[in-house]
Amino acid sequence: MLKISMSKLALLLVFCVASASAATAPVIHFTFPKSQRTFGAAYNDSITNLMVINTVGTPAYFRAGGDYNDSWTRDGSLNPWNAGSLLDPVTAKNTLSHLIKNDPVYGPIIDQGNRQWWDMVIWIPAAWNHFQVTGDTQFLATAYAVAVNTLKKMQNEHYNPAFGLFKGPSFFNDGIAGYPAPYNSNNGSSFVLDHPGTDQLLCLSVNCLYYAAYKTTALMGAQLGKPRADLADLNTKAAQLKKQINRRFWIENSHRYGYFIHGTGAAAGSLENYQEGSGLAFAILFGVADEAKATAILNHIHFEPKGLPSIWPHFPMFSDSQPGRHNCVIWPQVNGLFAKAAAQEKGYPIFSAEFERVTALFNGTPGNIREIYNAISGAPDGGWQNGGHWGAAQNQTWSATAYLSMVYNGIFGINFSTDGIIFSPYLKSQWGPVSLTNLQYRNMDLNLNLSGNGDRISSFKLDQSAQKKPFIPANLTGLHTLDIVLGDGSNALD
Numbered sequence: 001m002l003k004i005s006m007s008k009l010a011l012l013l014v015f016c017v018a019s020a021s022a023a024t025a026p027v028i029h030f031t032f033p034k035s036q037r038t039f040g041a042a043y044n045d046s047i048t049n050l051m052v053i054n055t056v057g058t059p060a061y062f063r064a065g066g067d068y069n070d071s072w073t074r075d076g077s078l079n080p081w082n083a084g085s086l087l088d089p090v091t092a093k094n095t096l097s098h099l100i101k102n103d104p105v106y107g108p109i110i111d112q113g114n115r116q117w118w119d120m121v122i123w124i125p126a127a128w129n130h131f132q133v134t135g136d137t138q139f140l141a142t143a144y145a146v147a148v149n150t151l152k153k154m155q156n157e158h159y160n161p162a163f164g165l166f167k168g169p170s171f172f173n174d175g176i177a178g179y180p181a182p183y184n185s186n187n188g189s190s191f192v193l194d195h196p197g198t199d200q201l202l203c204l205s206v207n208c209l210y211y212a213a214y215k216t217t218a219l220m221g222a223q224l225g226k227p228r229a230d231l232a233d234l235n236t237k238a239a240q241l242k243k244q245i246n247r248r249f250w251i252e253n254s255h256r257y258g259y260f261i262h263g264t265g266a267a268a269g270s271l272e273n274y275q276e277g278s279g280l281a282f283a284i285l286f287g288v289a290d291e292a293k294a295t296a297i298l299n300h301i302h303f304e305p306k307g308l309p310s311i312w313p314h315f316p317m318f319s320d321s322q323p324g325r326h327n328c329v330i331w332p333q334v335n336g337l338f339a340k341a342a343a344q345e346k347g348y349p350i351f352s353a354e355f356e357r358v359t360a361l362f363n364g365t366p367g368n369i370r371e372i373y374n375a376i377s378g379a380p381d382g383g384w385q386n387g388g389h390w391g392a393a394q395n396q397t398w399s400a401t402a403y404l405s406m407v408y409n410g411i412f413g414i415n416f417s418t419d420g421i422i423f424s425p426y427l428k429s430q431w432g433p434v435s436l437t438n439l440q441y442r443n444m445d446l447n448l449n450l451s452g453n454g455d456r457i458s459s460f461k462l463d464q465s466a467q468k469k470p471f472i473p474a475n476l477t478g479l480h481t482l483d484i485v486l487g488d489g490s491n492a493l494d
Helices: 006-013 033-053 073-087 089-097 120-134 137-158 204-224 228-249 277-285 291-300 332-344 348-363 397-411
Strands: 027-030 100-103 107-110 414-417 420-423 434-441 444-452 457-462 471-473 478-486
Touching: 027 033, 033 073, 033 348, 033 397, 073 089, 073 120, 073 332, 073 397, 073 434, 089 120, 100 137, 107 120, 107 137, 120 137, 120 204, 120 414, 137 204, 137 228, 204 228, 204 277, 277 291, 277 332, 332 348, 332 397, 348 397, 397 414
Parallel strands: 444 478
Antiparallel strands: 027 434, 100 107, 414 420, 420 471, 434 444, 457 478
16 A cells, blocks of 8 residues: 655645635627627637536546546646636646646656656646746645656656756657657557657657746745755756757757657657747747747748648658648647747737637637647648547637637736736737726736737726836735727837
């Protein structure tokens, strides 16, 4: 029988206590009827997907989607990070806690128990985001311990010291269709780790996630007053990893990072020059790419007719008529991540184009946001794998939360900090004014009104009072209204 110390048991129980959620969804309203019919419809479908269809169980948690009964580490982390921690903090915390297991060596760690260890550290930045949204210090203390334990385990078991990088397949690509030969060995299994050498791959997306995991664990520790030596060690590991990512993945002539490095075999050390959408998004979002590299990526990124493909171009065994399930298809969570990265770098033409394209995809399947779409036709399409055509799962949660993130973090420019919200909104003139009402944030009920166009704030008012900075502190309570006007004004805020 597995023995758990009382201290470890107490640590786990922090995550098991949940109360009934009283979350209510914020309402969006575009003044222009066409915008409301399109963007408003996709937004409402996304809200229903997350808060009605895919909030399940007792205590409640966000499952991966209508065709899944559980929440995987990547889904259960990305969904709170995208929108769940803001919209329903109780269920988001339950979802994050659902992914904690007790390791007999390391104690409480992140682990979904199905061999898919490579990208589970996405939980760590998601947990930090949850604290920034909620201010839950009890959660933060437990999350820090879990993060430290997990990183120790990953460092000991899945780090390649020769390359200074972490091993394993790429973010969410657990199907072998996400990899070209020689890894796709046609052995009858769709699971990536059943193919030789895949556990030794060194992928862009995963290493960017580890960089973010080290950085955010250090931020957790600083918030909790942990010893400086511990924080310095975390930040040093992050800096070393960032250096190796930039050294080994950047391809100057392609103006972007490559997809993966072969970790074993005759090709060991060579870099595959494919465009990995999630890896490039993470590199920008987490600051692995400096400003020059981020600009180069945005200026040279390749889009298919219906948006950013997960990985491009086609591997040799796939084509436009038979795209790979984890290759040149649309996984909307990738589009949401890249759109958010573009907005962060003020690449608003890319942000607005992706927002409009994902809106069109969702409106093409009303009431049923799908997992995967064809990058050329826009039809639901699970792509090809192991010689067969797969379906596109229904009511997929991270597709919906990706859209909600584009609305909250992109259009309304909501950026959480430990002491409040910093706003950096963007509004395309053709979209028209938009409002978001009944947005619950900590002990506040917020109504946001956004008008004008562009990204330059000319007026920022809190309860009709002009503010010098586009910021609201986290310690406010009760009902508050924000009126934000965008455009070139003589009194524009910095």
